[in-house]
Amino acid sequence: MSSSMPGISFQLQSNRVYIFHSTILALDEPKYIRLLFNPEKKHLAVQACARRKPESFVVPRYEPETWAFPISSFPLSKMLSECCSWERDKTYRVYGELHKDYHLVEFDLTQAVIYTEE
Secondary structure, three states: OOOOOOEEEEEHHHOEEEEOHHHHHHOOOOOEEEEEEEOOOOEEEEEEEOOOOOOOEEOOOOOOOOOOOEEEOHHHHHHHHHHHOOOOOOEEEEEOEEEHHHOEEEEEHHHOEEOOOO
């Protein structure tokens, strides 16, 4: 898969979700995003927000050498691992599909693969 495709990874052991910069670029670099989860379909969406909301996250300013967008959440990691039957000591990665009309990238978590650094 190309690094230009919108993506997301889940480091369950450290309770972190990493939003790829390609996902932020696909959403036209919003200032805020929020996560939407559908447990029945096992889909997660990253949606751009025009303004800050209680459930939104501030997107960090892009710095090419050091840019990272981790979201730390034990409840989210636990919910995802249980819903998707993921192993808590693994890292999972999945690429998504842009839905421009809804300002979101949708990820089918059933397509996630275990990520291992080589």
